[in-house]
Amino acid sequence: MMLISLVSKSKDVIESKTSDIVAWKQNGSVWQSIEQEFQALTGCHRETKTLREKHFNLKKKTKSKFATNKTNIIKTGGGSCQLQAFDLIDTQIQDIMGPQLEGLTNNYDDECTDQDEVVCEHVPYANNCDDSKVVFNNGKWSSYTPQQLKRPKTTKLSCTKTVQSKKYISVNYLLMEGKLNFLKLQKEKFIEEDNKKMEIYQKKGSAVRFTDQCIR
Numbered sequence: 555m556m557l558i559s560l561v562s563k564s565k566d567v568i569e570s571k572t573s574d575i576v577a578w579k580q581n582g583s584v585w586q587s588i589e590q591e592f593q594a595l596t597g598c599h600r601e602t603k604t605l606r607e608k609h610f611n612l613k614k615k616t617k618s619k620f621a622t623n624k625t626n627i628i629k630t631g632g633g634s635c636q637l638q639a640f641d642l643i644d645t646q647i648q649d650i651m652g653p654q655l656e657g658l659t660n661n662y663d664d665e666c667t668d669q670d671e672v673v674c675e676h677v678p679y680a681n682n683c684d685d686s687k688v689v690f691n692n693g694k695w696s697s698y699t700p701q702q703l704k705r706p707k708t709t710k711l712s713c714t715k716t717v718q719s720k721k722y723i724s725v726n727y728l729l730m731e732g733k734l735n736f737l738k739l740q741k742e743k744f745i746e747e748d749n750k751k752m753e754i755y756q757k758k759g760s761a762v763r764f765t766d767q768c769i770r
Contacts, residue, residue: 556596558646560588561609565650576699616640616647620655 561568564584570577585602593599600608619638626635640648648655 555612555643555646556592557588557605557608558612558643558650560591562646562650564588569650569652569654579697580699612643613647613651616644616651617655619644620648 564587567577567580567584570581585606589600589602589605592605619640623637626637629635
């Protein structure tokens with residue numbers, strides 16, 4: 555079916571469970587492109603809402619078949635198991651939905667069906683990030699996606715670090731030490747001048763008191 559073939563090309567966006575504004579915009583733009591491609595290939599005009607409902611009904615039908623077969627497999631009683639046949643559309647929808655349709659396997663209790671030993675492999679880390687320097691000059695964030703955070707930092711945002719030599723650091727240390735010594739000498743000078751002023755004031759005060767006593 556043409557609709558299922560078009561949906562399978564963008565199944566990662568359509569079947570994504572992310573519920574933020576970026577995912578909604580991507581989902582809407584993908585369905586608009588599917589509407590245009592469907593009209594161009596078939597010659598029949600179908601709105602986006604109609605195509606979405608058709609896709610939803612096909613998924614619902616396939617889910618019902620799969621659930622019925624799963625129930626018949628584990629059903630107890632006499633007789634053979636009666637399974638509903640899957641057609642090409644059901645197979646394509648199964649490929650699109652993946653674990654949503656089949657479910658996750660239970661490795662514990664009585665529902666465990668896979669007894670094979672699984673050998674884990676160590677996969678080396680590969681850095682597939684693009685090293686190209688990209689600068690966005692439009693200043694608009696309407697088409698922003700989280701994948702852009704994986705891109706390297708531009709030269710405009712990076713700052714260069716200056717490494718100071720040991721000689722320069724030692725010279726700065728000597729200058730600071732000289733300034734501290736100068737401030738200490740200046741402080742001692744101020745204290746000495748203040749002490750002299752206090753002595754002069756005390757002598758003047760004692761002379762005034764002595765004069766008053768003589769007058770009396």
